[in-house]
Amino acid sequence: MDKKIATIQDVAAQAGVSTATVSRTLSKPSVVAKATREAVLAAVDRTGYRVNATASNLRRQRTGSVIALVPNLANPFFSQILAGINSVLHPVGYGLLIADTQAGPNLEDRLSAYLQSSMADGLILFDGTLSPEALKNPGRPPVVLACEWMDDDLPSVCTENARGAALAVGHLFDMGHRQIGHITGPQGNVLSETRLTGYRDALAERGLAARPDWVFDGDFSMDSGAAAAQKWLRLERRPTALFCSSDEMAIGFMGAVQHRGIRVPEDVSLVGFDNIEVVEHLTPALTTIRQRRTQIGEQAARLLLDMIEAGTLSGPSQTVEVELICRDSVARISD
Amino acid sequence: MDKKIATIQDVAAQAGVSTATVSRTLSKPSVVAKATREAVLAAVDRTGYRVNATASNLRRQRTGSVIALVPNLANPFFSQILAGINSVLHPVGYGLLIADTQAGPNLEDRLSAYLQSSMADGLILFDGTLSPEALKNPGRPPVVLACEWMDDDLPSVCTENARGAALAVGHLFDMGHRQIGHITGPQGNVLSETRLTGYRDALAERGLAARPDWVFDGDFSMDSGAAAAQKWLRLERRPTALFCSSDEMAIGFMGAVQHRGIRVPEDVSLVGFDNIEVVEHLTPALTTIRQRRTQIGEQAARLLLDMIEAGTLSGPSQTVEVELICRDSVARISD
DNA sequence: GAAATTGTTGTAAACGATTGCGGTTTTTTT
DNA sequence: AAAAAAACCGCAATCGTTTACAACAATTTC
Numbered sequence: 001m002d003k004k005i006a007t008i009q010d011v012a013a014q015a016g017v018s019t020a021t022v023s024r025t026l027s028k029p030s031v032v033a034k035a036t037r038e039a040v041l042a043a044v045d046r047t048g049y050r051v052n053a054t055a056s057n058l059r060r061q062r063t064g065s066v067i068a069l070v071p072n073l074a075n076p077f078f079s080q081i082l083a084g085i086n087s088v089l090h091p092v093g094y095g096l097l098i099a100d101t102q103a104g105p106n107l108e109d110r111l112s113a114y115l116q117s118s119m120a121d122g123l124i125l126f127d128g129t130l131s132p133e134a135l136k137n138p139g140r141p142p143v144v145l146a147c148e149w150m151d152d153d154l155p156s157v158c159t160e161n162a163r164g165a166a167l168a169v170g171h172l173f174d175m176g177h178r179q180i181g182h183i184t185g186p187q188g189n190v191l192s193e194t195r196l197t198g199y200r201d202a203l204a205e206r207g208l209a210a211r212p213d214w215v216f217d218g219d220f221s222m223d224s225g226a227a228a229a230q231k232w233l234r235l236e237r238r239p240t241a242l243f244c245s246s247d248e249m250a251i252g253f254m255g256a257v258q259h260r261g262i263r264v265p266e267d268v269s270l271v272g273f274d275n276i277e278v279v280e281h282l283t284p285a286l287t288t289i290r291q292r293r294t295q296i297g298e299q300a301a302r303l304l305l306d307m308i309e310a311g312t313l314s315g316p317s318q319t320v321e322v323e324l325i326c327r328d329s330v331a332r333i334s335d
Numbered sequence: 336m337d338k339k340i341a342t343i344q345d346v347a348a349q350a351g352v353s354t355a356t357v358s359r360t361l362s363k364p365s366v367v368a369k370a371t372r373e374a375v376l377a378a379v380d381r382t383g384y385r386v387n388a389t390a391s392n393l394r395r396q397r398t399g400s401v402i403a404l405v406p407n408l409a410n411p412f413f414s415q416i417l418a419g420i421n422s423v424l425h426p427v428g429y430g431l432l433i434a435d436t437q438a439g440p441n442l443e444d445r446l447s448a449y450l451q452s453s454m455a456d457g458l459i460l461f462d463g464t465l466s467p468e469a470l471k472n473p474g475r476p477p478v479v480l481a482c483e484w485m486d487d488d489l490p491s492v493c494t495e496n497a498r499g500a501a502l503a504v505g506h507l508f509d510m511g512h513r514q515i516g517h518i519t520g521p522q523g524n525v526l527s528e529t530r531l532t533g534y535r536d537a538l539a540e541r542g543l544a545a546r547p548d549w550v551f552d553g554d555f556s557m558d559s560g561a562a563a564a565q566k567w568l569r570l571e572r573r574p575t576a577l578f579c580s581s582d583e584m585a586i587g588f589m590g591a592v593q594h595r596g597i598r599v600p601e602d603v604s605l606v607g608f609d610n611i612e613v614v615e616h617l618t619p620a621l622t623t624i625r626q627r628r629t630q631i632g633e634q635a636a637r638l639l640l641d642m643i644e645a646g647t648l649s650g651p652s653q654t655v656e657v658e659l660i661c662r663d664s665v666a667r668i669s670d
Numbered sequence: 671g672a673a674a675t676t677g678t679t680g681t682a683a684a685c686g687a688t689t690g691c692g693g694t695t696t697t698t699t700t
Numbered sequence: 701a702a703a704a705a706a707a708c709c710g711c712a713a714t715c716g717t718t719t720a721c722a723a724c725a726a727t728t729t730c
Binding site for chain 1: 350385387390392393398407408411414416417418421422425430432433435501561587589590611612617620
């Protein structure tokens with residue numbers, strides 16, 4: 001039947017009113033009289049009309065979508081956060097655009113392109129390696145930092161990383177461990193560094209020394225966990241426990257040492273970070289710091305929406321709780 | 336300085352040309368004279384102008400983005416596919432919108448809303464439980480089915496599920512197994528069913544009977560794998576090997592049985608499906624069917640782009656290869 | 671050297687909605 | 701019953717581009 005897709009004009013003609021009335025019926029029904037409203041709605045129904053988002057957005061000077069900038073989309077860690085974001089964005093008519101910061105080369109350029117090009121009404125940033133300065137264009141849309149806490153000027157939603165680290169080494173200490181190592185996240189990443197200093201502080205607080213050869217460089221990936229395992233194996237004096245800055249690294253480490261016949265937790269205890277879904281199905285199930293990823297996404301999205309509506313560039317930074325989940329990867333040491 | 340964001344008018348004024356020329360300089364530089372072109376580009380630079388995507392899209396009758404409809408965004412399986420999609424979309428100026436089919440209730444309605452509302456130039460669909468009819472609106476944008484092969488009219492990109500199943504049970508058979516079970520994916524899902532019949536056919540081909548109590552209902556999740564393990568444990572006569580329709584279910588199964596002191600692969604052999612990243616770090620590392628997720632995304636995106644450009648609603652369905660990855664979760668049986 | 675061709679630019683009409691402003695009614699107030 | 705207020709609706713401008721068409725200049729062809 002209808003080859004062409006109906007426009008607001010068609011509806012107006014059908015209903016015998018002006019386009020203004022049609023528009024109002026759809027956005028603010030209360031201001032149009034009942035009779036006309038019904039006529040319009042009937043016409044909408046008949047024509048199968050749907051408002052053209054592009055035209056509407058142009059007129060209203062907005063885009064109706066927000067961009068989530070994630071480093072490495074393929075990392076499953078983010079998908080749950082994205083789900084959280086989407087769950088608050090979708091009901092209020094916003095779309096979620098995703099972009100991978102890893103994809104191209106000239107990141108800072110692309111970032112400022114995103115900021116300026118009016119492709120989105122706001123931006124949620126997950127990449128902790130960006131310089132905050134790049135984000136401070138005048139006339140930019142609101143930005144929310146998620147998972148990172150780079151800058152005091154920019155609002156952010158962030159897990160209590162330092163506290164997580166403290167919980168982890170505290171638990172290891174309580175279980176009798178005195179030789180506690182650490183696998184870090186990528187260098188230059190704020191998360192990594194907060195967790196690292198959290199680890200150091202927690203040790204110091206308990207009168208323990210942080211041996212530099214007991215902290216292994218990682219990058220959150222399983223492979224880097226496995227690489228740390230190789231270094232650990234070569235150590236003349238090995239820490240009896242490791243706090244890993246991500247579950248994935250803990251998995252990589254565990255896989256690598258088990259492969260060599262080393263038992264977890266009897267020979268080495270592990271605590272991860274994130275509580276990704278898989279870790280409770282491992283053998284042994286991994287003790288870890290839980291980070292509510294959906295909640296991070298939800299809070300970030302809500303914060304951003306508030307900023308968009310209020311037209312402000314700043315907002316209240318928020319924090320999401322962490323929690324120690326005890327499973328089977330930490331042994332009690334008695335001596 | 337510049338409070339307001341520059342429009343094409345500003346650039347035109349600065350460069351002393353018309354807006355038409357500015358537009359042309361940016362889109363088809365070859366048709367404008369060198370001198371003017373340089374003047375325009377200089378003005379663009381000076382003003383920091385970026386084309387307003389919304390206005391451009393409105394005029395050009397497109398949206399510049401495609402929607403990926405995924406069931407359950409939180410599932411890490413999809414994130415890699417999305418990365419693949421994004422990697423082809425982004426370079427050519429398309430944005431990727433993601434939507435969760437699980438989120439709301441009236442799915443079919445929302446779907447047709449997506450299709451009509453001109454929010455996207457095309458759609459990539461991952462949800463195998465939708466009725467194909469809903470997709471056949473007249474005047475709809477092109478649709479590509481990914482991971483699923485629901486319908487002959489709709490182009491799709493799909494892994495060789497049946498062949499994957501055949502490879503899996505073939506390998507188990509070759510290793511001496513004669514009692515081979517299966518954990519299925521969710522019912523009503525085309526993937527699950529193709530793999531299930533692939534499994535049955537492979538058994539039949541080798542003269543093996545498919546015992547109904549050896550196929551366990553699952554839904555791709557780890558928990559459902561663990562649940563299958565409980566049933567398996569209660570069996571009076573247990574299959575010596577299981578082909579799992581997803582790696583996650585294999586992980587759940589493995590974790591659960593190991594928890595009971597049962598050894599993999601000595602007591603039960605497992606083959607998964609997908610080759611998600613984690614499985615090679617498990618102990619034992621999981622033998623599985625590799626499915627190139629990034630490639631699925633890339634092919635689907637390219638196919639869709641072709642359709643969008645050609646303005647057609649159909650295209651060549653494609654297939655992506657599977658491959659058996661042998662690791663340590665299958666034991667050789669000699670008897 | 672006139673005619674035809676090619677190259678370069680400007681004019682102005684779209685694209686499809688939203689909304690300030692003002693004009694009619696209708697209702698309420700006095 | 702006249703005046704004031706409220707409710708309802710239409711006109712037309714506007715959002716920022718793109719692009720057919722026409723105009724004009726420069727070049728080529730005969």
